[in-house]
Amino acid sequence: MALRWTKLGGPSIMPSSAARNDRDREFVLQPAPCLDIDKSGAIVRANPAFCAIAGRTEEELRELGLSSIVWQDAHDEVAKALLDATNHETVSFDAPICHPDGELRWLEWRGVMEPARNVVQFITHDGTTSRRVKSEMQERERFLTTLLANLPGMAYRCRNDPDWTMEFVSAGCLALTGYEVDDLLFNKTTSFGDLFHPDDAQPVWNAVQKALANKEPFTLQYRIRTKGGGQRWCFEQGRGVFSDNGELLALEGFITDITHRVEAEEELRDKLTLIEAQRNQIADLSLPIIEVWDGVLTLPIVGVLDDVRSARIMEGLLDAVVRTQSEHVILDLTAVASVDAAVAEHLVSILRAVKLLGARGVLSGIRPAVAQSLVGLSADLGGIPTTSDLRGALRSCMRLDAKNTRARKG
Template identity: 35%
Template sequence: MTQPDSTTSTLDDFFLHSPELVFIADDGGALLRTSRALTQAMSLELSDGGARPGLGSLVHPNDKPMFDEAWGRLRAAAEPVDVVVRLKAAGGSFRYFQCKARWVPEKNEAFGALHDAEERIKNEIQLKLLRAINDHLPVCLWAIDRQGVFVLHDGKALASAGLKPGQFLGLNMFELYPPEGTAELRKALDGKLSYFVNEIDGVHWEAWYLPISNDRGEVTHVAGVTLDITPAKRTEQELRAKLDLIERQQQVIRALSTPIIQVWDRVLTLPLVGVFDSARAADVMEGVLREVVRTQARYTILDLTGIEAMDTETADHLLKLTTAIKLLGAEGIITGIHPAIAQTIVGLGVDLTSIETRSTLRQGLEYCIRRMGREPR
């Protein structure tokens, strides 16, 4: 009875028990032997003749040209061929694998292994994204260890602070900045996310301090993301200045649209024109009462000839204004009321018998002159 070759037995055990995804293939990529781990990872099924499918049949169609090119130079390559492609894994989904193989001339076979490259690809994408942010956005990225020593110091925004990338590497933040400037940093070292906005030498910064922990939950480093928001702050200040200017202009416009004119000795006239809303009514009341006190006016004529409509709230303001004028020792007279406004005032249910009204401004002025003529000098 022939004894089994110990070398063959050992090789069989290796392919059976190896945790690695290893294979032997011919020059066309047909899989001659695979480890059980690879067979399970790829759900490889034997064909009717007992052969496994070719390695190229597992490759994603979009990656096939790249794989074929790499495999085509396998025979002539002095070093192992290394290519990262998507392969169909168990369950039918495609995953990134690193395929590394060497051609063995004496065996006329390729010996190789597959390594899951999903995490590697993910890390590469994250690094590229971080680099793009670092190179193109006004941000400063840095990190320190628990002792405060910089292990990362980079970012386009460093130029705004007059610094260069890597300038603080190996230096201690607690020695560079006073204690009051590192209070937020100490919070992050205690495991608390910290966010704040500050201004240094005319540059506005928005900053996040991020605690980084190990598997045991211990904070080992603090990462900093500092964003230069000076342009945004400048735009905000410019916008605020424009809004303030607009507000001042509106105040001037309101003052011009409601001029208080002293048409006679101790007689004021307020000709109202345009839209008369609640906000404007409040301004009018303040201005009129101030002028009544300043000029010691005896009569104030509110001329509504230029107002064609007003809501009930505004009409109520107007009636309150005449009451306030009376409390100051003067008399409020309303002239030029349009029919629509008259209906609004009546709709309020207010008794107008105590308020003097005239059809026109001229009639109102004549009324004031007559009354003043009867008063003792």
């Protein structure tokens, strides 16, 4: 070390040229980006690491100065830090520099005054990557928060216990249950398990345990009681979260309100039931089986006689014959203007089925046009009695009954 005298007359120790050379060498070889700045903001020197991150040579950096490479919006912060450092304070701040390629490189700056050289020496760290990662994570978190806030339901992470202890719930829990997020987390105010309808709690538990045992996802439909005392239908999709060694860590899933859908389905079922009942009533009206005399049933045929209606007529007639023990069945065709082969076949089939039960079938009310159609179709009525009107058919049945009665008495 060399000595020199200060203005006060005392000796001052000055670093030797060898010591300065060692510090200069250390500055150059320092892996961290380093920069010496004087009080005016001029760049005195920059090590190769800083030149590399700045994308400029040391000479270019000297010519530009600190204000030219630091992002404009950070000028005030950098100027204040430089002033504080010249007052022998250790300063630290984050500020980006402008790379020649147009990108910003975010640096973490830490500076201290070096009185011997009357400069502020900054050691920096490139935080561009970590800042980008942090920004991306914040953006993902923001996106997820926005997404969950706009979904019509509640995302969750919970423990596999009877309380379904919630470790995370999204803001949608308020609209679904009436409870705030903090009310449900770790059962602070109530547990999610307490919200289940008593009839649904055990079936839900059983279904989830079965799915977990098979490491399969599960879907559930159940009722909950809200904070206000109402009832809501919920649809849930979830799955178990397992560690690499197969240990169950938690359950994760999503629950949505399907009350309107369930109520609409119930309303639809009620309407369909009503429609079916009305349809049956209409069908019964279209099958007016009348017992016009003891042991005599009459059925007026009105409208189209297709396969479906023919089967219904046959079923209704056979039931009525068995129930009333009737011996005669009259099919009245007064309201039928014409017949085709299919209708003729249906009529014959109905009366043959009646005959198998021991009853006698009669066709009445056959108009001339219908008679001609039956002849033209060569319909095989198989000896089935026919009359021109219902009165004639009824008289025929009564005469036959009287004859049978006399025969039994004789």
